[in-house]
Amino acid sequence: MKTELLAPAGNLEKAKIALLYGADAVYVGGVSFSLRARASNFTVPLLKELVEFAHKLNKKVYVTTNIVFHDEDAVGLDEYLIELDKMKVDAIICSSFLIIERAKQITNLEIHLSTQFSVTNHALADYFYDEGIKRVVLARELSINEIREVAKHTKTDLEIFIHGGMCVSYSGRCTLSNYMVTRDANRGGCAHSCRWLYNLYHNDDLISDNYDFQMSSKDLEITEYIPKLLDIGVSSLKIEGRMKSIHYIATVVLAYRMLIDDYYNNKLKDLNYYKNEIKKAENRLTSIGFLAGNTSINEQLYNYRSESPTKEFIGIVLAYLPEKKLALIEQRNYFEINDSIEVVSPNKTFNYTKVNTLLDEDMNEISVARHPLQRLYINVEFFVKPYDLIRRVK
Amino acid sequence: MNLVVRLKQLNEIKYLSQLGIDVFCFDTRYTAKKINEFDIEAIKLAKKQVSELNKKIYVLINKMIHELDLVDLENYLNDLKKIKIDGIIINDLTVYVIAKKLRMENLIIYQPGTFNTDTYSKNYFSNKNILGITLSRELTLEEIKKISEEISTLDLSLIIHGYLDMFYSKRKLISRYLEYKKITGKKLVNNYDLRLNEEIRPNDYYPILEDEFGTHIFRSKKLISIDEITDLKQTINTFFIERIFMSDQEYFDAVKLYTNKLNKSEFLDKYKDYDSGFYYRRTEKVKGESNEN
Numbered sequence: 001m002k003t004e005l006l007a008p009a010g011n012l013e014k015a016k017i018a019l020l021y022g023a024d025a026v027y028v029g030g031v032s033f034s035l036r037a038r039a040s041n042f043t044v045p046l047l048k049e050l051v052e053f054a055h056k057l058n059k060k061v062y063v064t065t066n067i068v069f070h071d072e073d074a075v076g077l078d079e080y081l082i083e084l085d086k087m088k089v090d091a092i093i094c095s096s097f098l099i100i101e102r103a104k105q106i107t108n109l110e111i112h113l114s115t116q117f118s119v120t121n122h123a124l125a126d127y128f129y130d131e132g133i134k135r136v137v138l139a140r141e142l143s144i145n146e147i148r149e150v151a152k153h154t155k156t157d158l159e160i161f162i163h164g165g166m167c168v169s170y171s172g173r174c175t176l177s178n179y180m181v182t183r184d185a186n187r188g189g190c191a192h193s194c195r196w197l198y199n200l201y202h203n204d205d206l207i208s209d210n211y212d213f214q215m216s217s218k219d220l221e222i223t224e225y226i227p228k229l230l231d232i233g234v235s236s237l238k239i240e241g242r243m244k245s246i247h248y249i250a251t252v253v254l255a256y257r258m259l260i261d262d263y264y265n266n267k268l269k270d271l272n273y274y275k276n277e278i279k280k281a282e283n284r285l286t287s288i289g290f291l292a293g294n295t296s297i298n299e300q301l302y303n304y305r306s307e308s309p310t311k312e313f314i315g316i317v318l319a320y321l322p323e324k325k326l327a328l329i330e331q332r333n334y335f336e337i338n339d340s341i342e343v344v345s346p347n348k349t350f351n352y353t354k355v356n357t358l359l360d361e362d363m364n365e366i367s368v369a370r371h372p373l374q375r376l377y378i379n380v381e382f383f384v385k386p387y388d389l390i391r392r393v394k
Numbered sequence: 395m396n397l398v399v400r401l402k403q404l405n406e407i408k409y410l411s412q413l414g415i416d417v418f419c420f421d422t423r424y425t426a427k428k429i430n431e432f433d434i435e436a437i438k439l440a441k442k443q444v445s446e447l448n449k450k451i452y453v454l455i456n457k458m459i460h461e462l463d464l465v466d467l468e469n470y471l472n473d474l475k476k477i478k479i480d481g482i483i484i485n486d487l488t489v490y491v492i493a494k495k496l497r498m499e500n501l502i503i504y505q506p507g508t509f510n511t512d513t514y515s516k517n518y519f520s521n522k523n524i525l526g527i528t529l530s531r532e533l534t535l536e537e538i539k540k541i542s543e544e545i546s547t548l549d550l551s552l553i554i555h556g557y558l559d560m561f562y563s564k565r566k567l568i569s570r571y572l573e574y575k576k577i578t579g580k581k582l583v584n585n586y587d588l589r590l591n592e593e594i595r596p597n598d599y600y601p602i603l604e605d606e607f608g609t610h611i612f613r614s615k616k617l618i619s620i621d622e623i624t625d626l627k628q629t630i631n632t633f634f635i636e637r638i639f640m641s642d643q644e645y646f647d648a649v650k651l652y653t654n655k656l657n658k659s660e661f662l663d664k665y666k667d668y669d670s671g672f673y674y675r676r677t678e679k680v681k682g683e684s685n686e687n
Contacts, residue, residue, distance in 0.1 A: 069512045069515075070537060071512050071537065074512070074514070095509075096512070096515070097518040098515065120458055120461070121459055121460055121461045121463070121488055124487055124488040127487070141460075141564040142460075146460060149461045149462075170562050172508055173506075173562040175507075175508060175561070179532075180598075184677035186508055187677070188679050196592055197593050198590040198592050200568075200588065200590060201589045201590075201591060202582065202588055203587045207577070207580070207582070207588075208575075209575075211592075213571055214571075290564070294565075300570050300574065
């Protein structure tokens with residue numbers, strides 16, 4: 001079976017973008033029971049709309065219900081699970097026995113085990129399989145050799161994180177945020193205390209300089225391991241980032257979509273091609289995490305130096321007027337007349353042009369686009385479609 | 395009520411028994427943040443001594459179990475089975491899975507730190523023929539009472555005293571930092587005298603330890619439960635007294651505190667940096683960024 005590309009989405013627009021730009025499935029959090037509740041506006045009706053949209057494309061929607069429950073959190077859980085089941089969500093992602101067992105008892109939902117549980121071997125993966133769990137999201141602490149060994153021996157489907165931010169601790173094994181700022185890390189309140197700045201003391205001797213002891217991990221990016229993971233035959237490759245922008249989602253999804261398809265079609269390009277595509281949307285320092293084994297200094301972040309994305313997202317296409325060769329767009333970032341732009345489409349095409357004409361919604365000529373969400377017309381010689389994204393080329 | 399202590403030396407058994415200790419917990423080669431590792435032969439020897447005193451032996455297996463640990467772990471559990479130890483405290487559920495295969499799951503005490511937060515989890519494990527579970531450390535007193543009030547076949551336990559850990563990373567965060575700073579000649583791995591201090595919390599020093607299994611960070615204040623213990627005893631049977639980063643004297647005095655041989659004010663006059671953990675502190679559920687799914 002072909003390995004799935006799984007993308008995050010914080011809202012309906014991002015989810016649609018992710019699916020259109022090549023994700024085989026998206027995962028979203030509902031307004032409750034999810035670690036990213038704040039990152040979500042997915043009410044039940046919106047979830048329904050998304051599931052219908054995805055299923056029409058023959059794609060899937062997973063709903064994260066991954067908080068570590070306290071008794072007080074269970075209110076409304078049964079009703080919610082039944083709703084998810086009724087709307088035919090393709091799976092829920094959980095880490096609490098309460099929700100796993102309730103879902104088994106009262107629904108037919110497929111259940112995936114969240115990385116919050118930090119499964120690091122096949123014996124535990126198989127335990128969960130026998131408990132009725134179809135897929136396990138492995139801990140991010142595994143090397144490619146460990147992933148291969150787990151895959152060789154386990155009965156479960158495996159999902160592997162390939163891109164994005166990650167906990168520096170074993171996921172779910174951290175209460176720094178609980179203790180330091182009374183925000184529950186395992187119930188959606190993580191304050192990222194592991195990313196703060198510290199001084200390190202040996203008894204009373206200061207070892208560090210001016211709070212430069214840092215534990216932060218660089219973001220994960222493992223383009224070079226994708227062919228190996230496809231060969232191993234893991235079920236799903238997962239991108240992190242339900243808080244990310246639509247431009248990020250579209251760009252990263254498209255880059256991995258191209259990489260995966262090119263590998264399957266025996267047309268793999270130089271990996272720098274895909275890496276550069278990713279950099280167009282976000283240029284954070286990245287590393288390979290634990291894929292090569294224990295982490296080295298290269299996987300740690302010791303200062304805040306981070307490059308800007310190489311391309312700036314300026315708008316999304318709403319419609320095209322072929323007779324006038326004008327694209328109606330929604331502005332997302334400042335741009336001006338005469339800027340060079342790149343139009344990227346879900347079908348993997350990249351076209352370049354220049355903004356020669358810039359009009360407001362009432363067709364008045366303007367020279368600068370400075371208002372977020374303003375609807376504008378720009379001239380585009382070639383045909384563009386809704387959901388095409390426009391970037392400024394610096 | 396069972397009081398469980400972490401043992402550093404075999405010759406402490408007699409003294410601690412006299413103080414009223416019921417269970418001795420031994421560190422193994424699978425123990426992260428260890429006090430002192432005992433090999434199988436030493437545990438075997440101790441078992442004899444402890445049995446004669448009519449007391450119990452637990453071993454602590456709290457590292458995360460990776461694929462390559464599985465075969466060795468199974469052999470090790472088999473060895474423990476032969477010695478007839480009384481309990482195995484685990485952090486990674488994998489140990490339970492292997493123990494079950496060896497038909498010794500009745501010895502397992504599931505102590506994952508952060509996951510035993512609700513009544514349902516307790517009920518789930520009640521049906522699994524294990525010895526017990528330890529409730530999570532970030533629960534309020536009210537939550538603890540609610541979870542424990544319903545009677546179950548499990549031996550419910552709680553960590554009531556000492557430095558509690560709050561972070562476990564596989565990364566060697568001290569070593570990497572020294573490498574980045576090009577600091578050489580300092581022995582900071584397996585060093586129990588390191589602390590972190592955060593920019594805007596000048597009075598809080600968080601102990602940090604890097605060992606062979608990764609990096610561990612602890613709360614800045616030690617937990618003390620002497621005011622709560624009478625209440626807790628109503629529904630909870632077993633209590634752990636943590637030992638890491640503590641002098642032997644302070645540790646023995648802590649044992650005396652819970653066995654009514656020392657009162658609270660005497661204890662707190664001598665020892666500082668204690669607080670009541672999460673007993674009266676509720677945590678917020680909102681706010682968050684990316685990273686977890």
